[in-house]
Amino acid sequence: MNSEVVVINSRGQVVIPLKVRKRMGLKEGDALALTDTAGNLVMKRIKTPSREELLMEWNKLTKELNKKATLLGIKEEDVDRIIHERRRLDRLK
Numbered sequence: 001m002n003s004e005v006v007v008i009n010s011r012g013q014v015v016i017p018l019k020v021r022k023r024m025g026l027k028e029g030d031a032l033a034l035t036d037t038a039g040n041l042v043m044k045r046i047k048t049p050s051r052e053e054l055l056m057e058w059n060k061l062t063k064e065l066n067k068k069a070t071l072l073g074i075k076e077e078d079v080d081r082i083i084h085e086r087r088r089l090d091r092l093k
Contacts, residue, residue: 002020002023004017004019004020024045026045030045030046031045031046031048032044032045032046033045033046
């Protein structure tokens with residue numbers, strides 16, 4: 001594990017040293033989670049999926065849902081009715 005010393009500025013900001021950013025492959029716009037664990041601060045990269053990854057996952061999910069809908073005999077014209085019925089039931093709770 002490599003350690004670096006950083007200083008908090010007057011606005012509460014810290015700079016991640018260049019060699020750490022390079023080693024970790026961090027670039028502008030990357031998201032990090034900051035966690036306080038027993039008085040220690042831990043930063044962890046939050047991987048955000050690319051547009052292509054999101055589209056691939058979306059296509060995979062819709063393919064699975066279409067299969068299930070077919071097995072259940074649900075047609076495209078049934079979807080609107082099912083959504084409205086579900087919302088009506090939710091309001092009654």
